[in-house]
Amino acid sequence: xxxxxxxxxxxxxxxxxxxxxxxxxxxxxxxxxxxxxxxxxxxxxxxxxxxxxxxxxxxxxxxxxxxxxxxxxxxxxxxxxxxxxxxxxxxxxxxxxxxxxxxxxxxxxxxxxxxxxxxxxxxxxxxxxxxxxxxxxxxxxxxxxxxxxxxxxxxxxxxxxxxxxxxxxxxxxxxxxxxxxxxxxxxxxxxxxxxxxxxxxxxxxxxxxxxxxxxxxxxxxxxxxxxxxxxxxxxxxxxxxxxxxxxxxxxxxxxxxx
Amino acid sequence: xxxxxxxxxxxxxxxxxxxxxxxxxxxxxxxxxxxxxxxxxxxxxxxxxxxxxxxxxxxxxxxxxxxxxxxxxxxxxxxxxxxxxxxxxxxxxxxxxxxxxxxxxxxxxxxxxxxxxxxxxxxxxxxxxxxxxxxxxxxxxxxxxxxxxxxxxxxxxxxxxxxxxxxxxxxxxxxxxxxxxxxxxxxxxxxxxxxxxxxxxxxxxxxxxxxxxxxxxxxxxxxxxxxxxxxxxxxxxxxxxxxxxxxxxxxxxxxxxx
DNA sequence: CAATCTTAAAATCTCGAGAAAAAGTCTTGA
DNA sequence: TCAAGACTTTTTCTCGAGATTTTAAGATTG
Numbered sequence: 130x131x132x133x134x135x136x137x138x139x140x141x142x143x144x145x146x147x148x149x150x151x152x153x154x155x156x157x158x159x160x161x162x163x164x165x166x167x168x169x170x171x172x173x174x175x176x177x178x179x180x181x182x183x184x185x186x187x188x189x190x191x192x193x194x195x196x197x198x199x200x201x202x203x204x205x206x207x208x209x210x211x212x213x214x215x216x217x218x219x220x221x222x223x224x225x226x227x228x229x230x231x232x233x234x235x236x237x238x239x240x241x242x243x244x245x246x247x248x249x250x251x252x253x254x255x256x257x258x259x260x261x262x263x264x265x266x267x268x269x270x271x272x273x274x275x276x277x278x279x280x281x282x283x284x285x286x287x288x289x290x291x292x293x294x295x296x297x298x299x300x301x302x303x304x305x306x307x308x309x310x311x312x313x314x315x316x317x318x319x320x321x322x323x324x325x326x327x328x329x330x331x332x333x334x335x336x337x338x339x340x341x342x343x344x345x346x347x348x349x350x351x352x353x354x355x356x357x358x359x360x361x362x363x364x365x366x367x368x369x370x371x372x373x374x375x376x377x378x379x380x381x382x383x384x385x386x387x
Numbered sequence: 388x389x390x391x392x393x394x395x396x397x398x399x400x401x402x403x404x405x406x407x408x409x410x411x412x413x414x415x416x417x418x419x420x421x422x423x424x425x426x427x428x429x430x431x432x433x434x435x436x437x438x439x440x441x442x443x444x445x446x447x448x449x450x451x452x453x454x455x456x457x458x459x460x461x462x463x464x465x466x467x468x469x470x471x472x473x474x475x476x477x478x479x480x481x482x483x484x485x486x487x488x489x490x491x492x493x494x495x496x497x498x499x500x501x502x503x504x505x506x507x508x509x510x511x512x513x514x515x516x517x518x519x520x521x522x523x524x525x526x527x528x529x530x531x532x533x534x535x536x537x538x539x540x541x542x543x544x545x546x547x548x549x550x551x552x553x554x555x556x557x558x559x560x561x562x563x564x565x566x567x568x569x570x571x572x573x574x575x576x577x578x579x580x581x582x583x584x585x586x587x588x589x590x591x592x593x594x595x596x597x598x599x600x601x602x603x604x605x606x607x608x609x610x611x612x613x614x615x616x617x618x619x620x621x622x623x624x625x626x627x628x629x630x631x632x633x634x635x636x637x638x639x640x641x642x643x644x645x
Numbered sequence: 646c647a648a649t650c651t652t653a654a655a656a657t658c659t660c661g662a663g664a665a666a667a668a669g670t671c672t673t674g675a
Numbered sequence: 676t677c678a679a680g681a682c683t684t685t686t687t688c689t690c691g692a693g694a695t696t697t698t699a700a701g702a703t704t705g
Contacts, residue, residue: 149465150688177656186690188446191658195453201556207407208696210657220552227553234488294478295485298459299557408658435686444660449688466666468687 155183155193163202163213164308171215174203200305218358221310225355228303232351233344235288235296240340243290248336254279254286255332262325273315283328287335307354314357322353413441413451421460421471422566429473432461458563476616479568483613486561490609491602493546493554498598501548506594512537512544513590520583531573541586545593565612572615585611 148154162168180190194211197203205211239247258279266272284304291297327350334343406412417437420426438448452469455461463469497505516537524530539562549555585608592601 152688175656176658187657188659188691189689192450192453192688195450196456198454199457207411208657210697223551223553227551227557230488230492230554293481293485295481295561296488299485303553410658433686434688445687446661446689447659450658466687468667 151185151189152192152196155185155190156196158183159193159197160200160202160305163197164305164312166309166312168213170213170309172213174211174213176210200302202305202309216309221307221358222355224303224306224310225351228300228307229348229351231296231299231303232284232288233347235291235293235300236335236343236347237340238293238296239288239290240335240338240343242292247286247290250286250289251283251332251335254283255328258283258328259325262328267315287331310358311354314354322357324350327353409443409447410450410454413443413448414454416441417451417455418458418460421455422563422570424567424570426471428471428567430471432469432471434468458560460563460567474567479565479616480613482561482564482568483609486558486565487606487609489554489557489561490542490546491605493549493551493558494593494601494605495598496551496554497546497548498593498596498601500550505544505548508544508547509541509590509593512541513586516541516586517583520586525573545589568616569612572612582608 148157159168168174174194176187176190176194180187183190185193194203194205198205202214203211204214243251258276261272261276261279264272265276281304288297288300327346331343331346331350334346406415417426426432432452434445434448434452438445441448443451452461452463456463460472461469462472501509516534519530519534519537522530523534542562546555546558585604589601589604589608592604
């Protein structure tokens with residue numbers, strides 16, 4: 130159904146289980162399109178058009194949409210259908226701050242209760258991430274996707290020893306949200322940070338069981354993405370209602386004629 | 388749709404807006420029944436039977452169920468339908484600990500950024516809660532419900548000055564979860580704590596802008612409910628699958644013949 | 646020209662029926 | 676007595692069509 134920590138099929142590190150139902154499949158495809166920006170923030174999601182594009186019935190698509198509300202990637206109001214959740218700088222600031230709170234707590238718990246096996250998993254994930262970072266070319270999509278996946282895995286493994294299901298659930302929610310913003314910064318931001326150095330320090334501090342230092346590094350790490358977004362032109366981030374409506378209209382026509 | 392902080396219709400303190408659609412109505416009724424325990428934890432939710440009871444179509448009920456997954460009150464797996472989210476002592480411990488983290492952060496932010504108007508609202512909510520506590524009789528349902536509502540409002544107002552939508556969202560999620568457990572302790576627990584004294588201290592510290600003390604009191608306050616649950620016989624809390632299946636069966640028949 | 650009312654179009658919401666899957670039941674055999 | 680397999684029943688999942696509401700456009704009036 131979803132890989133959220135509160136649900137049962139969540140122990141996969143990299144890839145989720147096979148969707149068993151059309152609703153799940155549509156849910157995953159929609160989520161991907163929203164996070165990757167194929168469906169723009171604030172855009173109206175017309176069931177009539179989308180059902181053709183995703184090859185499912187109207188009711189099925191509606192259910193997938195309802196499911197996406199769980200991740201706060203889709204919003205709905207009364208009798209006026211669904212919209213992609215809008216984005217804004219203030220929202221991203223909120224997400225970032227809250228993520229610092231949640232993820233640091235998760236890391237603290239993980240460091241406190243992690244076993245040797247956990248340390249090994251951290252080292253392994255770090256190593257795989259390092260390899261991906263070595264051959265990372267921002268202009269090549271596949272390379273970027275590989276890094277993205279391994280980065281996610283690394284952060285997940287770091288807090289995998291956190292025993293709290295709710296903390297992990299919130300972490301996933303916020304990470305997924307921030308993914309949307311990171312996409313924007315990756316496509317446009319010209320300042321390549323030394324993420325590798327940050328990962329090194331984070332890995333070291335964690336395995337050394339220095340919770341305070343690890344959290345400090347992690348906080349820095351998370352906040353830097355916020356700074357990268359802050360330098361972007363506001364037009365990319367702000368959800369101008371008029372512009373969004375136009376985008377939604379044109380997009381709908383495109384999907385219609387496909 | 389729901390009063391979650393992330394959605395738009397959330398500024399009502401006491402009662403939500405009128406449901407504009409059948410899905411919303413079914414969602415609210417189902418949520419009420421789950422929180423109040425009319426639908427037992429772990430119980431199977433058969434669409435075929437429930438749609439009669441709630442007087443909606445099958446698809447409509449399915450959508451309401453999907454929506455309830457947002458609040459983690461309903462779980463679903465693959466092709467095997469929906470279940471009420473099970474409960475357990477360890478889950479409640481997790482909820483409580485996470486709630487302490489979230490709610491303290493919310494209170495800190497609220498105390499830091501609250502205006503005089505906020506102080507006034509806190510005093511007002513506290514006063515109304517005190518009145519309800521004066522005439523609180525645990526054996527009278529209406530009195531208990533009044534207290535429950537005002538208690539919720541008081542805690543909501545306390546953190547209403549917290550500017551973070553996500554923190555407020557998580558707070559509502561966790562509060563709603565804990566409501567299920569509190570119901571159990573209220574119906575059976577014989578140890579009436581002096582909640583009023585706790586509320587007094589909490590209110591005083593908050594208005595005095597003493598964040599550290601307020602959080603300490605709040606932490607105590609939240610954890611005490613956990614202690615109350617801990618004294619209960621495990622049978623009330625544990626979700627025995629076999630027993631639950633039986634309960635589900637009989638309950639389904641009851642609904643069917645109604 | 647702006648504002649309001651009327652009319653037409655599009656989109657949402659809702660329902661019931663049919664296909665696919667799971668669970669339950671019964672028979673058969675060791 | 677227990678286990679395995681085939682059959683039946685129940686339940687879930689999916690789809691398309693009709694009713695209701697929102698949105699857009701056009702006409703009318705001050």
